[in-house]
Amino acid sequence: MVPFIQKPLYQSGFQIYYFISVVGLPDKAVSEAKERVRSALAELAIALPSRKITINLSPADLPKEGSHFDLPIAIALLTAIGIIPDDTAEAIVSIGELSLDGSLIAVSGALPAAMTAAENERTFICPAPCGPEAAWVGGAKVIAPSSLNETLRHLSGQSIIEPAQPGEVSSPAHQKDLAEVKGQEHAKRALEIAAAGRHNLLMVGTPGSGKSMLAARMPSILPLLSPTEALETSMIQSLAGLLREGGISRQGPFCDPHHTASKPAIVGGGRGAKPGQISLAHNGVLFLDELPEFSRSVLETLRQPLETGEVMVARANAHVRYPCKFILLAAANPCRCGYLSDAARACAKAPKCGDDYLGKLSGPLLDRFDLRVDLPSVRFQDLDGPSAGESSTVVAARVKAARDIQIARFAESEFRVNADVDGATLEQIAASCPDGRTLLLRAADRFGLSARGYHRVLRVARTIADLEGCENIARHHIAEALGFRMAGFAP
CATH class of the missing domain: 3.40.50.300 (P-loop containing nucleotide triphosphate hydrolases)
Known part of the structure; x- marks a missing residue:
């Protein structure tokens, strides 16, 4: 959405003043942006011309919500009055909320906005707190100023801001074992599968x-x-x-x-x-x-x-x-x-x-x-004394090994894990031995498995075989998958 500025002359009597209006279905937060932008520009000692200023948020039929339009509106105003070159403004995408003193406040949605900017080969400008988040997008040049003054100085070439660096990968929090x-x-076995x-x-x-x-x-x-x-x-x-x-x-x-x-x-x-x-x-x-x-x-x-x-x-x-x-x-x-x-x-x-x-x-x-x-x-006998069960580290190692098998299996397809597979691919990867196939068909007929249930049993059996490192599905894999499918409820 690119704000477009029109500046017809507006005067009354001997006093000449300016009036800002925002059109394009703005909500209350967007409508109030004109006051935040006005105050932020005043902090920079920048006076708007004595004219009526209309800010058009395009497309006009799409409702606009949120305070992240503040920075784009301010940049459009500075471009319209000739402080920022037109070609410079055309080459950027920006989001950010302005405080009354001109500092930039973090907003949500910086990551997908940076991805859009990268796809359109434009520089992305956002508040400093959003910079590490937006910089994770590969191929995006992210500039993260802390104020409108820094933004203006960067765009005018007075003081270039170095591109933001990706934030640190968060360490996993302490987890229960x-x-x-x-x-x-x-x-526990079901949880692992x-x-x-x-x-x-x-x-x-x-x-x-x-x-x-x-x-x-x-x-x-x-x-x-x-x-x-x-x-x-x-x-x-x-x-x-x-x-x-x-x-x-x-x-x-x-x-x-x-x-x-x-x-x-x-x-x-x-x-x-x-x-x-x-x-x-x-x-x-x-x-x-x-x-x-x-x-x-x-x-x-x-x-x-x-x-x-x-x-x-x-x-x-x-x-x-x-x-x-x-x-x-x-x-x-x-x-x-x-x-x-x-x-x-x-x-x-x-x-x-x-x-x-x-x-x-x-x-x-x-x-x-x-x-x-x-x-x-x-x-109570199980509660008395130390646990004899496996730790999460041991189980996680088996889970990762099974996931690695699936990553290699689906490297050339759209699937990621066994639960995603359907159609001809499922028939190919879940081919069972004759005994296993006979067991599954008998169970499907005896218990009235739905078509969805039939295919889900095959997917689970494939996962059980992956946990054991088996290339083919055996009868006991089908039997275990059926046991979990039938437990407690009608299929």
């Missing part, structure tokens, strides 16, 4: 069985993001205003919204069609604790994004497509009281209460979970 979880070895192939996992168990504890340790076994994945994730966080320090993290995001979250909060929307939790979890984990407590309408909105890996946030004034490839990790109690399997503690409505409670989850949604695990109560 999988070895701290005592018992539940079956669930989910991390290796980016499969969705549903855990059902009594209160205190370790569902949330296991989920909190999922980040500790996930491999670090590739540079491309880290940039994708950081762009979404930048749009949401969550990337303020300039550092890009190689650790995949972990989002755990409360069950009272609304549809716009989960899927995206609101003012400006901002990304929701499913997009903020891109290349990471979305953990939904107490899954049946979420609104059914919210849960049903997850069905299409889980299948396509992207979501279209459509509003009256904005249509935005966001990526959302993530591991859906969910936890639920077997019933409202939580003790359906314990006859001594279950309520009087058992077992009907279990059917009613988990009945809130629709069949199509459950069909999108590749792995399902029933977690029994932990025995």
Whole structure:
């Protein structure tokens, strides 16, 4: 969006003065930019001409929101009055909020804006706090002044600012270790498979069985993001205003919204069609604790994004497509009281209460979970003494090895992990031995597997084989994948 300035003469009686108007569907923040720009120019002792000044934000039919238009408007004004050369202004893209004293304040969206500037071969100018973030875009020349005065001196050639340098890669925060979880070895195995192939996992168990504890340790076994994945994730966080320090993290995001979250909060929307939790979890984990407590309408909105890996946030004034490839990790109690399997503690409505409670989850949604695990109560014998389970470091090494196999396998394709594969590629990489194929066909016929369920079993079996370093899928890989698919629910 390039502000265009018109300057017709405007005078009244013996007093000549100027009047600034902003057109092009500006919101309140954009309309107030004229006062911030006026004050910032006054700090530089720059007087605007005694004329009416019209600032046109193009295209006129697109609503303009946010304070990041301040710096572009100020540069356009300085160009219109001849202080900045026209060819210099044409070669830049800028964003930034101006304070009344002319200093520049950080705004959201610097990373994707810098990418647009690089694609158009233009210099990108942004506030100093946004410089390390924007400089991560390869091929972009990023100038990060701290004030309008520095910007003007740079553009006029009086004092050239050196290009900003990329911020430091954030070190992974201290993570909880999988070895701290005592018992539940079956669930740990499911967690490992989910991390290796980016499969969705549903855990059902009594209160205190370790569902949330296991989920909190999922980040500790996930491999670090590739540079491309880290940039994708950081762009979404930048749009949401969550990337303020300039550092890009190689650790995949972990989002755990409360069950009272609304549809716009989960899927995206609101003012400006901002990304929701499913997009903020891109290349990471979305953990939904107490899954049946979420609104059914919210849960049903997850069905299409889980299948396509992207979501279209459509509003009256904005249509935005966001990526959302993530591991859906969910936890639920077997019933409202939580003790359906314990006859001594279950309520009087058992077992009907279990059917009613988990009945809130629709069949199509459950069909999108590749792995399902029933977690029994932990025995006191398991809690007594040190844990005998593997540490996150050991499990993470196996997960990384499996991911490396998938990276090499899909190097020439659009896929990244086994969960993405479909069509002819799935038939090629998931070819099983005759015994395994016979077992899968018999199970599909006996339990009524859907076509989606059939293919998801093959993907999980492929991941299990990758964890073992096997080139071909064997019968026991299919058997283990079927066991996780059938646990607790109808397929």
